[in-house]
Amino acid sequence: MAGHISPKSTYYAIFGALMVLTAVTVAVAFVNLGSFNFPVAIGIAVTKATLVILFFMHAKYSSTLTKMFVGTAFFFLFILLTLSLTDYLSRGFKTYEGGAGGAGYGVRSESSMQSRPATAGEGH
Amino acid sequence: MSDAIAAHAGSHGAHAAHHSDLQHHFDSLEQQHEAATLGMWLFLITEVLFFGGLFLAYTLYRIWYPVAWAEASRELDIVLGAFNTAVLIGSSLTMAFAVRAAQTGKQRATVVWILLTMALGLVFLIVKYFEYKEKFEHHHVPGPNFAFEGPQAGPAQIYFSLYFLMTGLHATHMIIGFVIMAVIAWMAHKKRFTPEWYTPVEISGLYWHFVDIVWIFLFPLLYLVDRAGHFA
Numbered sequence: 437m438a439g440h441i442s443p444k445s446t447y448y449a450i451f452g453a454l455m456v457l458t459a460v461t462v463a464v465a466f467v468n469l470g471s472f473n474f475p476v477a478i479g480i481a482v483t484k485a486t487l488v489i490l491f492f493m494h495a496k497y498s499s500t501l502t503k504m505f506v507g508t509a510f511f512f513l514f515i516l517l518t519l520s521l522t523d524y525l526s527r528g529f530k531t532y533e534g535g536a537g538g539a540g541y542g543v544r545s546e547s548s549m550q551s552r553p554a555t556a557g558e559g560h
Numbered sequence: 561m562s563d564a565i566a567a568h569a570g571s572h573g574a575h576a577a578h579h580s581d582l583q584h585h586f587d588s589l590e591q592q593h594e595a596a597t598l599g600m601w602l603f604l605i606t607e608v609l610f611f612g613g614l615f616l617a618y619t620l621y622r623i624w625y626p627v628a629w630a631e632a633s634r635e636l637d638i639v640l641g642a643f644n645t646a647v648l649i650g651s652s653l654t655m656a657f658a659v660r661a662a663q664t665g666k667q668r669a670t671v672v673w674i675l676l677t678m679a680l681g682l683v684f685l686i687v688k689y690f691e692y693k694e695k696f697e698h699h700h701v702p703g704p705n706f707a708f709e710g711p712q713a714g715p716a717q718i719y720f721s722l723y724f725l726m727t728g729l730h731a732t733h734m735i736i737g738f739v740i741m742a743v744i745a746w747m748a749h750k751k752r753f754t755p756e757w758y759t760p761v762e763i764s765g766l767y768w769h770f771v772d773i774v775w776i777f778l779f780p781l782l783y784l785v786d787r788a789g790h791f792a
Contacts, residue, residue, distance in 0.1 A: 439593070439663070441660060441663050441664060442656075442660065444657070444660070447653055447656045447657060447660070448653075450653075451649065451650070451652075451653040454649045454652075455646060455649060458642065458645050458646060458649065458779075461779075461780055461784065462638065462642050462784065465780070465784035465787040465788065466787045466788055467788055468788035468789065468790050469788070470790060473784075473786070473788060473790065477780035477781075477784055478780070480780070481776050481777050481779075481780050481781075484773075484776045485773045485776055485777070488652060488769050488772060488773050488776070489769075489773070491656075492652050492653075492655070492656045492765075492769045492772075493765070493766055493769045493770075494762075498597065499594060501594075501598060502594070502597055502598055502601055505598060505601040505602060505605065506601060508605055509601070509604060509605040509608040509609075510608070512605065512608070512609055512612075513608050513609065513612045513615075516609065516612045516613070516616060517612070517615070517616055517619065520616055520620075521619065521620075524620055524623070525623070
């Protein structure tokens with residue numbers, strides 16, 4: 437019943453790619469890309485994780501049902517992160533005329549504004 | 561008992577000769593293997609969300625306190641972090657080879673590859689121990705003795721709380737993985753696996769690789785926040 441048996445060369449190739457990507461992510465971290473450092477680092481990490489899942493974890497050779505389960509994990513993670521962030525990141529949006537204040541944390545009450553951390557470089 | 565098995569085999573006709581590792585509620589070893597793999601992935605989905613909550617907390621606080629994140633992250637030793645990343649990727653390679661050896665019926669090689677995987681896991685944990693020790697010496701452990709120079713001390717404490725929570729939960733998984741690997745190595749040593757049935761090696765490998773993936777994300781998130789000095 438031995439499923440798909442990958443040749444050793446495949447594993448060495450994936451290992452090599454993972455090591456190169458690790459070196460790249462360290463090197464690029466020392467280059468000031470402004471706000472792009474974070475997405476680049478995450479992009480490299482996602483690429484590395486994908487290689488591990490597809491080849492080391494044999495997802496590429498798994499049944500469609502197993503592949504769906506793998507996708508489900510990241511679908512739910514996506515929901516967890518993005519739906520939560522749509523709330524938190526939109527709290528600084530400009531309010532309508534007559535609302536409390538302009539850009540910044542205008543919609544919050546005075547007491548919650550004081551407990552709110554002062555985000556660097558962001559006035560209100 | 562043997563009558564019952566015989567009757568059961570008879571009722572299934574084609575399965576007169578049961579593999580000793582085939583449990584009676586499965587039609588075939590393929591089906592049994594598929595169910596085990598699926599079950600492991602289901603568990604890993606819950607693990608993704610387990611770590612996911614911490615990743616969400618990390619993301620929010622990083623958005624709120626970018627300067628503290630930049631400063632506190634620079635306190636971590638990037639050389640040790642990168643070294644440990646390489647060690648874990650190496651352990652994933654040896655784990656993949658362990659599964660391959662089990663698939664091809666090489667019991668001795670399976671044992672050796674798993675022992676190598678455990679050794680690399682141990683190297684990771686030892687390095688982590690020295691990193692933690694350094695944090696205690698520098699008062700970077702959240703709590704009454706926490707100390708951090710400059711106006712970012714408060715949020716830096718949040719960073720280090722998340723640092724210890726995320727790496728601590730990861731290290732706990734490593735220790736559990738180490739114990740699982742010890743059991744698998746023992747089973748392989750006892751020649752429990754065949755090319756027809758090596759499911760425990762395969763699904764333990766899934767767990768090990770998952771723990772590796774968590775670190776693949778933890779390394780850039782914790783060690784590489786602002787090495788370029790954008791917020792310096």
